[in-house]
Amino acid sequence: MRQRRLLLTLLFLLCAAPRLTADVTSMSVVYKGKTVSIPAFQHKGVLYASLDELAAAMSFKTYVNNASHKIEVRIADTRLKMTDNNPFIVVLSHKDNVTTEVFQLPIEVMRSDVAFYMPMASFVPLLSRVWKKSLLLDQSTPRLTVTTTSQPVARVTGGLVPTSGQPSSAGETASANQPDASSVPATVTNASTGSETLAPTTDIAVEAKSAYDITRLTVDTRKNGTLIRLHAQKPLKGFEGELKEGSYVVTIPNATVDINELRQTPTDGISITGVTAEQLGPNTRLTFTLKETFTSEKISRDVRTGDLLLSLFRKVEVAKILKNEQSSKQQDGSRSKWKLDCIVIDPGHGGRDPGAIGVTGVKEKNIVLGVALKLGKLIERKMPGVKVVYTRKDDTFIPLDKRGQIANAAEGKLFISIHCNSTEKKPSSARGFEVYILRPGRTEEAIRIAEFENSVIKLEKDYEKRYAKLDNESFILINMAQSAYVRYSERCAELMHEQVKGSNQIRSRGVMQAGFYVLVGASMPSVLVESGFLSNRKEEQFLSSRFGQQHLANLFYTAIEDYAKEYQKSLKD
Template sequence: MRKRVLWLPCSLLILSLVVVFPLHLRAERTTIRLQLGERKINVSGYDSSGVIFVSVRELADFLSFPVVDNPDRRKIELRLRTHRVKITASNPFLVVTSIGSGVSSSYQCANAILHFDSTYFAPAEDFIALLERLDPSGVLLESRIRKTPSLPEARAARYDITGAELEPYSNGHLLTIKTSRKLGNFEAFIAADGWLYVTVTDAVADTVALARFKTSDAVRRLQVYQYPTSVQLTFKISPDIIQVDPIVDRRTNDLLLALHSRAALEKEKQMQDKLQRARTRANLDVIVIDAGHGGKDPGTIGVGGTREKDVALGVALKLGRLIEQNLQDVKVVYTRKTDVFVELGERAKIANRENGKLFISIHCNSTERKPSSANGFEIYIIRPGKAESAIRSAENSMDVADRENKVIEYEEGYQARYQEVTNEESFILLTMRQSAFVQHSEMFAEKASNEMANLLKIQNSGVRQAGFYVLVYASMPNVLVETGYLSNRAEEKVLRSPEGQKKIAEALFKAIEGFKSAYENSLNEGQPSDPQRD
């Protein structure tokens, strides 16, 4: 039996659920003035709806950073002295790799990378700020810019379908059908004969461009059949590929076909089964408390010798006790209750195995230089796509995530075991799965932030986002709480004291009480709950 997917213009509800990157409807050329010491230079840029984008290559040349371009994959890499920065067209995530440790992390710009005429343009403020943190040079971006005439309107394309390309991922393949306009009706299905059929009505294909399609083991052949009222693309695919899911990229109008293998679908089904079981019981009845670090991993060390693992465990046990005493219908699951080392991957497995409804990972922050004046608690979530106004941008978010993610280096053979999170494409796809939980994650994070601000004598640094490995595998709403800075003498005293840990636990418990009611109401009503109403 073949599976058919019929995509009609009326399917607006389905389209509205797809997470997409920001849409730049209009871009105007502009000249950006940079200053480095006494040197000043004008570089090319674009102004897209008030957001200024700078030419990546011209900026790199100005800063004397070597550049490696991969036009086939639409990627470019900047080679700094201590880091590599990999940039992908139409993607807001930059992948930063430390040369010394080999550890990679993702940095999210507020807007996706523009790609015009084989040239990459990055959001100027975000990009320059990142480069300055990685390799300080003192480069300044002048606020005054000079706009030049807008790009000419594109002429009507001769062909509606202009090409196709295949990109592999660790959990599947993405087949992109390039288009010059928004397509009408189309269908995509895999037939019993092992061919993938894609039929588009009222479309003309560029057969010459499609003949340049690069085949692989996954997609071994392409045939094009042009008819008076439609075009059919037929792809000979690997027997391992058994499902195709089409979506339309609302930014480019390209047709994106996600090709799933049997193994990947089985893995996805297991995750969805767990999610469905949790949703069928619309009660916040299992809370997983994760005390960060432990055993041979002390975490960060405070000015006075306080170990992060001890503070995290103290807060975790006190919070669990409050829940057990006051919320009789809630089961508390601990990833550790003593000073033992628990592997990062195992922490999420514990949470998923116990059908957790909320995952709270407790940590302490620090700066490299100690003592320092840096202070404040922070609450982190993973959010796919562009950050909204409710999420404050954090200059040190990437550094915090890098430090916490280094815990995997305590595990034997971690390079092979954590390829899915250390590989840039796979990690981005994993974060996209968090779209099912991100609203409730943000809801709890806001409540926890407010309660901690009310009860603690520690500055509220707000809700932030970063790529923490411990959160990405948790199939439930999840947050990571940085309770304060052990590198700050005053905050270290609060964090190491039983009374300070008790206050933190009480604030988190109050947040859980408010979140429990809102969470259960939203699931029972089948509607997202507004955290501001509670």
């Protein structure tokens, strides 16, 4: 049977030759004293192995939905959901079917006619953490060894050895900058501490308190950026980073570094191929060798741990992706994939969550539902071919994370979340419309509004567990994941601001940035609008009237129509 699978893998790769160049091989899996061989192949320096056969070797149950190109793997009390040509892995609790995290691989899952294929080096850390087993992946063999230890660890060693004699661009570069397997410290992802939002590619365990201020680092690569965590034992200040040609240099004053430990740190081999550490008097300088070009960098400090978070952002343009796919003879499919054919409208709050309460007792949930339904009717009437999906169409309570799931399941291309503002003091003179995009809040007012809108999670069951990991680091990773959409989100927000600014009924306070949970789950361009202040008597009267709601719906529709024209033009260009 496995020989047949390997043959089918070879046929799949040969049939896909116009778009895929790969070396066919197999991977040994050592588990419970037995060794089995499963189909695998190398593509662009990445080792892929059959998930179906890997699951069979480890006695995991799998469920495949051929219509939606999805596979689900049951591992103990956890389920992993993967989709063909998609880098995201949805991690769910089997008991209550609640999503515990969304793990993003640096590259997509692939599928043949008979099996799904996982990029093993980036999948192994997640598998180790979920399964609670220690995994050693030797890519030079290749061989995956499973053992049971008191503390689950994941280690990836060795460079790929091409079967066709072609150089392995990623694997050889990575191995050239890594030590021998025997000298690589064990890597670990400790899910119980919550210290990592998503499992990093490598996380080296430290057994005792170090004498150095900077003890180690972890590298977390995403499709649209890379996050480097510098583990620190004291608050670090005065740090600065500089992107250069082929390198990223970080200087940290008054800090010591464990040079030997960092020298042994395995890099991901995808975006970062090496790191050097220097102690220059009282200061530390780290130089990361980059394999690709990043457009910007940002350094922030984790307020919980004191660690430094180095964010490297790469520019991702939808138009460029389309051109690449067009050259791979996938133009028709990719155009339909990106076409603006579904808009998701999210009326905030609902059910047991009234939202903001106006001066006379008007409830935000009722106003935003009225605006949303009127906006949806305009889109359906004036934009044929565009489907409108509502997160709610009546007075129903919908959890924040569920709203993003609804949008993604509908394959939405634009997410509009509609709300109303308010102040603690009522009545107040504060007035005006605001439109937000997802970024950590820049002003105290933006943070206050986000905290109010996010407070709805306290009405949800087990909200502490479901949202526990949405911290500063999460938002950095989310920004990376959404970088392909950020310019579209910004442009949509700008167009809404311009429309409201030209209105004689309500003023616009501009485009803002804040960390709204409801925008986190929507994998598409997304904005959140605060339609006006219910704490202002005049605006409350306007917002609660049919005229006011229709007026806002008209303004929003015009902005969306202008956005759609620009968006479609950018795809063509």
